[in-house]
Amino acid sequence: xxxxxxxxxxxxxxxxxxxxxxxxxxxxxxxxxxxxxxxxxxxxxxxxxxxxxxxxxxxxxxxxxxxxxxxxxxxxxxxxxxxxxxxxxxxxxxxxxxxxxxxxxxxxxxxxxxxxxxxxxxxxxxxxxxxxxxxxxxxxxxxxxxxxxxxxxxxxxxxxxxxxxxxxxxxxxxxxxxxxxxxxxxxxxxxxxxxxxxxxxxxxxxxxxxxxxxxxxxxxxxxxxxxxxxxxxxxxxxxxxxxxxxxxxxxxxxxxxxxxxxxxxxxxxxxxxxxxxxxxxxxxxxxxxxxxxxxxxxxxxxxxxxxxxxxxxxxxxxxxxxxxxxxxxxxxxxxxxxxxxxxxxxxxxxxxxxxxxxxxxxxxxxxxxx
Numbered sequence: 001x002x003x004x005x006x007x008x009x010x011x012x013x014x015x016x017x018x019x020x021x022x023x024x025x026x027x028x029x030x031x032x033x034x035x036x037x038x039x040x041x042x043x044x045x046x047x048x049x050x051x052x053x054x055x056x057x058x059x060x061x062x063x064x065x066x067x068x069x070x071x072x073x074x075x076x077x078x079x080x081x082x083x084x085x086x087x088x089x090x091x092x093x094x095x096x097x098x099x100x101x102x103x104x105x106x107x108x109x110x111x112x113x114x115x116x117x118x119x120x121x122x123x124x125x126x127x128x129x130x131x132x133x134x135x136x137x138x139x140x141x142x143x144x145x146x147x148x149x150x151x152x153x154x155x156x157x158x159x160x161x162x163x164x165x166x167x168x169x170x171x172x173x174x175x176x177x178x179x180x181x182x183x184x185x186x187x188x189x190x191x192x193x194x195x196x197x198x199x200x201x202x203x204x205x206x207x208x209x210x211x212x213x214x215x216x217x218x219x220x221x222x223x224x225x226x227x228x229x230x231x232x233x234x235x236x237x238x239x240x241x242x243x244x245x246x247x248x249x250x251x252x253x254x255x256x257x258x259x260x261x262x263x264x265x266x267x268x269x270x271x272x273x274x275x276x277x278x279x280x281x282x283x284x285x286x287x288x289x290x291x292x293x294x295x296x297x298x299x300x301x302x303x304x305x306x307x308x309x310x311x312x313x314x315x316x317x318x319x320x321x322x323x324x325x326x327x328x329x330x331x332x333x334x335x336x337x338x339x340x341x342x343x344x345x346x347x348x349x350x351x352x353x354x355x356x357x358x359x360x361x362x363x364x365x366x367x368x369x370x
Contacts, residue, residue, distance in 0.1 A: 015099060016106030023110030023141075027117035030131040046136035051122045054135040058119035061138050062112055068149045069108045075156045076101070100155060104148045111141040162297050166283065170304045173276025174311055176210075180273060181315045183213040183325075190322040193228050193330055196245035200255070202237045202264060209233065209263040210271040213325065216261040220328045223254055228330040234272035237264055273312075274334050280305045281343050285350045288357060298351065299360050305343065306364040312336055313368070340368065 048054050115138050121130040158164055210233045220227055227246040231237055243262060250258075269275055284301035287294040312318050313336055321335050344365060351357035 012102060015102035016109060019103065019106030020110045020113055023114040024117065027114045027134075030134050030137075031118060031121045035131075046133040048135045049132055051130060054130065054132075055119060055122040057135040058115045058122065058138060061115040061142050062119070065108055065111050065115070065142060065145055068145060069105070069112065072105060072108065072149065072152055075153070101152070104152045107141075107148055108145045111138070111145050114138060114141060162283075162287075163300060166280070166300055166304050169276050169279050169283075170308060172270060173273055173279075173308055176271055176273045176276065177308070177311055177315060180210075181317075184315075184317045184323070187317045187323040187325055188327070189320050190324050190330055193230060193322050193332055195230070195242075196226065196228055196247045198247070198249065199245045200243050200259070202231075202239055202241045202243045204237070204264040205239050206237060206264045206266045207269045208235055208237050208243075209265065209267075209269040211263075212261045213329070216258065217326050217329060219254075219258055219261070221326075223250065223258075224248065225250070226328050226330075227258075229332065232332050232334060234269050234274050274339060277305065277308060277339060277343055280308070281346050284347055288347075288350050288354065295354060295356055298357050302347070302357075302360050302364050306367055309336070309340060309368045312339075340365070 048057070118131065118134045118138070121134075208231050211229070216227075219225075225246050225248055227244055229244045230242045231244075237243065244258075246258075280301045284298040284305070286292060287297035287301065317323050317333065318336050320333055321338070322330065322332050324330050344361060347361055348358075351361060
């Protein structure tokens with residue numbers, strides 16, 4: 001249940017859906033509550049008493065905002081297609097997760113729903129009452145939608161620039177690094193991961209997301225358990241792979257609670273810090289390929305990657321391959337050296353013949369290890 005709730009909260013459809021339902025609720029409320037708005041001086045200028053006029057306004061709103069919304073979706077798909085072709089398809093979830101894009105799409109969709117619901121009250125003969133200010137409020141929503149659409153064009157146009165995308169990757173990865181530092185501040189060094197008597201294997205296929213360490217540690221403390229995680233977050237997990245092990249027998253309900261801290265899905269695990277490093281490597285490598293031949297983008301990606309390594313070196317637990325959290329939870333870790341070797345080995349292979357980029361890689365490693 002917790003995993004499902006977490007997935008819903010991170011869904012890109014959540015914000016647009018909540019906004020659209022809010023507009024639906026407002027429309028139903030206005031159609032249900034009978035108020036004589038002409039009695040209020042500050043609302044009297046918004047009153048439209050003729051149902052035919054109100055119906056015309058609602059029809060105009062529906063058609064106009066539909067056009068804006070369709071154009072907005074088209075722009076988003078064009079941007080995503082460009083980024084898939086030029087950089088990396090794994091950057092798509094990062095672009096889709098931007099809240100301001102979701103708010104704009106939710107507001108415009110909600111305006112359409114609002115106008116469609118209230119237009120029914122203007123054409124229905126069975127209801128003598130209709131909200132006399134509903135059409136005017138719909139016009140206000142339409143004006144706001146137009147301004148949001150203008151901002152949307154600016155935002156989407158900005159998001160196709162690679163420097164903006166690289167900065168987004170950097171900010172997201174730095175944030176996950178610092179968040180993990182908060183949960184891992186009381187760690188102890190461990191040589192290897194111990195396998196306990198009771199083992200739990202994966203029942204799903206996909207990528208392991210970052211476990212909820214705070215909730216997991218609370219559960220282990222309340223159950224009096226010691227546990228070892230055997231899979232690195234961000235790795236692909238096959239069905240039947242060993243996920244974690246624990247020392248004492250557990251009731252089914254308690255084991256289910258612990259399982260709920262582990263999310264496995266086919267979504268890109270953006271909450272895992274190492275994923276951002278891999279994204280930057282993919283962008284730099286693809287930009288250095290003969291198909292794109294964009295050394296400037298490769299150099300920019302290397303610069304951001306270098307800064308991320310410098311941040312990662314300031315966090316103590318990233319120096320080790322394994323650790324213990326609060327004496328109850330053991331987990332594997334990607335050490336700085338292992339991640340550095342992975343990233344630069346991949347880039348060295350594709351950039352060794354480029355004099356500019358090969359020199360940039362040497363400088364980056366020297367700066368990281370200075």
